Amino acid sequence: MTDLSMSASRRASRLIGIMIVVAPVIASADAPLQVQLPVDCEVGNSCFVQNLVDHDPGPGASDFMCGHLTYDGHNGTDFRVPDVPSAESVDVLAAADGKVLRRRDGMADVSVRKIGVDAVTGSNCGNGLVIDHGNAWETQYCHLAKDSLTVRPGESVLAGQTIARIGLSGLTEYPHVHFTVRRNGTVVDPFAFGRGDGECGGGESLWSAAAMEQLAYAPGFVINAGFGAGRLDMDAIEEGALSDFKLKDDTPALTAVVRAGWLAAGDVIEMSLSGPYGTVLAKTRSDPLARSMAQHMLLIGKTRPTRGWPRGRYKSVYKVVRNGALLLEREFQLVY
Numbered sequence: 001m002t003d004l005s006m007s008a009s010r011r012a013s014r015l016i017g018i019m020i021v022v023a024p025v026i027a028s029a030d031a032p033l034q035v036q037l038p039v040d041c042e043v044g045n046s047c048f049v050q051n052l053v054d055h056d057p058g059p060g061a062s063d064f065m066c067g068h069l070t071y072d073g074h075n076g077t078d079f080r081v082p083d084v085p086s087a088e089s090v091d092v093l094a095a096a097d098g099k100v101l102r103r104r105d106g107m108a109d110v111s112v113r114k115i116g117v118d119a120v121t122g123s124n125c126g127n128g129l130v131i132d133h134g135n136a137w138e139t140q141y142c143h144l145a146k147d148s149l150t151v152r153p154g155e156s157v158l159a160g161q162t163i164a165r166i167g168l169s170g171l172t173e174y175p176h177v178h179f180t181v182r183r184n185g186t187v188v189d190p191f192a193f194g195r196g197d198g199e200c201g202g203g204e205s206l207w208s209a210a211a212m213e214q215l216a217y218a219p220g221f222v223i224n225a226g227f228g229a230g231r232l233d234m235d236a237i238e239e240g241a242l243s244d245f246k247l248k249d250d251t252p253a254l255t256a257v258v259r260a261g262w263l264a265a266g267d268v269i270e271m272s273l274s275g276p277y278g279t280v281l282a283k284t285r286s287d288p289l290a291r292s293m294a295q296h297m298l299l300i301g302k303t304r305p306t307r308g309w310p311r312g313r314y315k316s317v318y319k320v321v322r323n324g325a326l327l328l329e330r331e332f333q334l335v336y
């Protein structure tokens with residue numbers, strides 16, 4: 001089995017430092033690789049950009065906009081889907097024409113929260129593929145679904161061709177594809193090729209025009225919004241508890257849940273749950289967040305009334321206020 005494991009985090013940071021030095025030479029020598037979206041989903045709706053490439057060479061983390069949508073040493077772009085059931089219908093696509101170099105398949109789709117980080121040591125990428133695009137450009141796709149890889153080393157692929165499905169293999173707690181672009185073995189941020197050190201928003205985008213339409217820089221987005229029964233945790237949401245839920249007469253508690261991506265320090269979150277005739281069943285307003293959070297889950301709920309759940313419409317409204325202005329608003333409902 002070919003080892004596809006990603007570089008250790010500190011090493012990745014150093015590689016980015018080297019990239020900055022060599023980039024002007026590459027740009028003058030030939031045109032950079034153009035990449036398409038590596039996932040068959042609608043970014044911002046059926047999938048989300050969870051993490052960008054870390055440009056900070058030190059122990060901190062900074063994305064190409066000098067924002068916080070990354071973590072220390074992250075060397076790719078993460079496209080996530082809302083939960084495990086939704087991953088089953090999202091294909092991973094070749095970002096450009098090329099030839100398959102390496103692959104790994106056969107690793108289980110399971111969160112490292114369940115099996116522990118040690119279980120995937122040396123194979124953090126999980127089921128993965130590396131594609132050679134010529135001119136020393138390559139792309140890598142990690143955490144693919146077990147037995148979903150459709151291409152083998154030596155095979156040619158076309159941009160947009162299905163090569164696998166989004167999965168949960170390797171070092172991951174949620175279904176996503178980790179997409180890395182490299183030139184001469186050095187990590188390149190497809191949002192900011194040749195970006196100068198600390199140059200916020202600098203560098204050149206490698207994304208195709210069609211991909212760029214879906215790739216607005218998004219500090220704050222709703223990943224899941226829905227109802228469930230009782231107290232739900234991250235694993236239950238990941239396993240699809242919100243998609244499966246049906247209110248029944250004996251449901252012990254009705255819970256409205258929203259999981260959001262990349263909320264910022266100072267953000268205030270408001271959430272309400274109302275029942276038939278607009279009766280307020282639960283309501284909350286958070287203190288300003290003390291720090292930015294890659295994902296933030298909020299749930300409010302109501303225990304079953306003694307005479308059962310009244311028939312009618314149950315509605316939840318979720319709002320995130322940033323710097324005094326409304327950043328996100330999501331309303332969702334169910335009819336019982």
Ligand SMILES: [Zn+2]
Pocket residue numbers: 051074075076077078177178179
């Ligand atoms: Zn990643």
